Amino acid sequence: MKTSDEILKILEKKLETFDNRVSVRNTGIVEKNTDGVIVASGLSNAQMGEQVEFDNKSQGVILNLDEDSVSIILLDNSSDIKQGDGVQTTGKLLSINVSEELLSCVINPLGTPLDGKNKLNKGKLMPLEKIAAGVIEREPVNTPLKTGIKAIDAMIPIGRGQRELIIGDRGTGKTAIAIDTIINQRQTHLSKNEKPVYCIYVAIGQKQSTIAQVVERLKEAGALEYTIVIAASASDPASLLYLAPYAGVSIAEYFMEKGKDVLIVYDDLTKHAWAYRQISLILRRPAGREAYPGDIFYLHSRLLERAVKLNKKNGGGSITALPIIETQANDLSAYIPTNVISITDGQIFFLTDLFYSGIRPAIDAGNSVSRVGGAAQTSLIKSVAGKMRLELAQYNNLAAFSQFGSELDEATANQLERGRKTIEILKQPQYKPLSESLEFLSIWLATSGQIDDLKLEDTQRFETEYHDFMKRKYSKVIDELSKGEKPNEDMLKKLEKTVIEFKKMFK
Amino acid sequence: MNTKLIKKLAGHCFKNGIMDEAKVQKTAKYLNKKQLKEFIKFLRLIDKKNTVTIFVSDKKMEELIDKKIKDSFRNKKIIVKEDKDLIAGIRIEDYDNIYEYSLESSINNMINHINN
Numbered sequence: 001m002k003t004s005d006e007i008l009k010i011l012e013k014k015l016e017t018f019d020n021r022v023s024v025r026n027t028g029i030v031e032k033n034t035d036g037v038i039v040a041s042g043l044s045n046a047q048m049g050e051q052v053e054f055d056n057k058s059q060g061v062i063l064n065l066d067e068d069s070v071s072i073i074l075l076d077n078s079s080d081i082k083q084g085d086g087v088q089t090t091g092k093l094l095s096i097n098v099s100e101e102l103l104s105c106v107i108n109p110l111g112t113p114l115d116g117k118n119k120l121n122k123g124k125l126m127p128l129e130k131i132a133a134g135v136i137e138r139e140p141v142n143t144p145l146k147t148g149i150k151a152i153d154a155m156i157p158i159g160r161g162q163r164e165l166i167i168g169d170r171g172t173g174k175t176a177i178a179i180d181t182i183i184n185q186r187q188t189h190l191s192k193n194e195k196p197v198y199c200i201y202v203a204i205g206q207k208q209s210t211i212a213q214v215v216e217r218l219k220e221a222g223a224l225e226y227t228i229v230i231a232a233s234a235s236d237p238a239s240l241l242y243l244a245p246y247a248g249v250s251i252a253e254y255f256m257e258k259g260k261d262v263l264i265v266y267d268d269l270t271k272h273a274w275a276y277r278q279i280s281l282i283l284r285r286p287a288g289r290e291a292y293p294g295d296i297f298y299l300h301s302r303l304l305e306r307a308v309k310l311n312k313k314n315g316g317g318s319i320t321a322l323p324i325i326e327t328q329a330n331d332l333s334a335y336i337p338t339n340v341i342s343i344t345d346g347q348i349f350f351l352t353d354l355f356y357s358g359i360r361p362a363i364d365a366g367n368s369v370s371r372v373g374g375a376a377q378t379s380l381i382k383s384v385a386g387k388m389r390l391e392l393a394q395y396n397n398l399a400a401f402s403q404f405g406s407e408l409d410e411a412t413a414n415q416l417e418r419g420r421k422t423i424e425i426l427k428q429p430q431y432k433p434l435s436e437s438l439e440f441l442s443i444w445l446a447t448s449g450q451i452d453d454l455k456l457e458d459t460q461r462f463e464t465e466y467h468d469f470m471k472r473k474y475s476k477v478i479d480e481l482s483k484g485e486k487p488n489e490d491m492l493k494k495l496e497k498t499v500i501e502f503k504k505m506f507k
Numbered sequence: 508m509n510t511k512l513i514k515k516l517a518g519h520c521f522k523n524g525i526m527d528e529a530k531v532q533k534t535a536k537y538l539n540k541k542q543l544k545e546f547i548k549f550l551r552l553i554d555k556k557n558t559v560t561i562f563v564s565d566k567k568m569e570e571l572i573d574k575k576i577k578d579s580f581r582n583k584k585i586i587v588k589e590d591k592d593l594i595a596g597i598r599i600e601d602y603d604n605i606y607e608y609s610l611e612s613s614i615n616n617m618i619n620h621i622n623n
Contacts, residue, residue, distance in 0.1 A: 026603055
């Protein structure tokens with residue numbers, strides 16, 4: 001217990017820093033309240049994006065500055081703000097309090113905890129809107145961000161600091177890929193050789209039950225301890241949905257400034273665009289294509305530009321962004337999808353047909369691309385990925401032609417069979433990310449013809465059991481492969497021997 | 508007649524910050540009901556912008572501060588009101604800007620500072 005002297009000393013210390021200058025307040029009066037958008041007169045010194053406070057202590061952000069009035073979006077659900085109420089500027093730009101304590105928390109875009117934990121009082125205030133790092137501070141993407149998904153790590157590799165769009169119709173496994181990627185980052189926290197990747201999952205406009213499922217899934221996989229979930233659910237005001245990704249990237253920047261690597265998932269930016277369209281229409285901004293406002297491109301470009309790989313001089317941190325976009329009937333040429341495709345460094349396209357034909361993850365290899373990730377791929381995966389991509393392309397060509405003729409020569413039939421096996425090998429169950437060495441083994445099995453003699457339906461079982469066999473009996477080989485170096489001739493011969501040995505046991 | 512023009516007309520009805528009654532009457536004659544409503548709104552707004560309200564803790568202070576304030580807010584109408592809640596000092600309200608020189612505000616600021 002503190003003595004009276006100590007209490008007085010604390011008070012005195014506080015008073016030393018007290019600055020009793022004349023306080024100047026800039027005030028205004030509420031003229032209109034339409035669906036959470038307030039029009040207020042006065043506030044002549046207000047700034048764009050400044051935080052304001054109403055008489056009932058509700059908070060808002062200024063989004064429009066007109067000649068005699070300003071438009072403010074409310075940050076909470078308070079509907080009791082009426083005409084004639086007072087409002088005043090705070091001189092602060094909208095910020096969020098961030099510290100390491102936020103890890104494993106579920107918060108709303110204003111930093112209020114949604115999981116019953118206490119609100120963070122200490123920490124660093126990070127502004128929600130910030131200009132992205134410039135060219136001088138950046139360096140090219142050169143470190144892989146392993147998703148643990150064979151098809152992605154081999155064909156569409158992602159590097160730390162990259163922006164890779166996940167796009168597809170509803171229910172095709174977009175969120176599952178993002179969650180798998182977060183779960184797979186656990187190994188970076190356990191490994192001594194790799195820099196740990198911290199994760200941020202931003203849920204925009206989703207059902208509360210879906211968000212709860214994601215959180216539960218992350219908790220079960222032990223991934224929540226290095227993850228922050230920012231939730232703006234479907235029932236939250238449009239203003240919170242609009243702010244959610246910016247809050248996410250502000251938190252990511254806090255970790256990046258400390259030299260850490262961060263992965264941020266925006267699930268999804270389609271709903272974010274809807275929320276912004278709703279706000280813009282209420283603000284009476286001129287509507288453009290599909291009723292979106294003119295600055296809808298800037299909305300997403302300024303957000304995704306904040307994904308960055310900083311150079312060593314600036315701490316070497318990075319933010320990798322995985323935005324998700326939902327398409328309608330696989331239409332890539334709609335307004336928002338084309339916008340985000342042009343902003344990002346590549347896209348992973350999911351097809352409904354593939355999904356329902358049992359190919360999961362349902363990645364459309366033809367329309368998916370990673371523009372910068374190749375530079376970040378390890379030599380281990382590179383050594384098998386090129387061949388696999390070529391074989392898959394040939395298979396797709398042949399498969400289309402073989403439909404017209406019944407008789408095929410032996411070489412073509414073999415090529416078709418190899419292609420089918422490769423597709424079978426690329427199938428992967430949800431929430432089962434693989435380590436890089438196991439991914440290599442699977443792809444190598446397909447491309448080196450080791451499983452050509454197997455039946456198609458046995459392929460997946462063979463793969464799983466071979467992984468177990470290798471982990472059990474040849475863990476040193478796995479360790480050697482996990483260094484990420486291209487395997488030499490001796491290593492390949494050794495692997496062939498292990499396959500022969502395993503085939504004797506495989507029934 | 509559009510809003511911008513009505514606003515301009517309202518602006519012309521003021522001379523040195525004071526509303527000119529003759530001009531207001533003359534202009535109002537040519538406006539329909541809707542325009543007149545807007546005209547009154549703008550007159551009110553401009554009048555507000557041209558008025559400075561000073562709250563003093565004691566009416567006796569009125570003579571003391573009057574000259575200094577007049578120099579600071581030229582071309583503006585000055586109204587002095589008494590507000591005992593200020594405890595001591597004054598508060599100046601210049602349209603949407605509020606300048607606090609009162610003891611009440613100092614105490615409140617101090618409380619906020621200690622609490623935070």
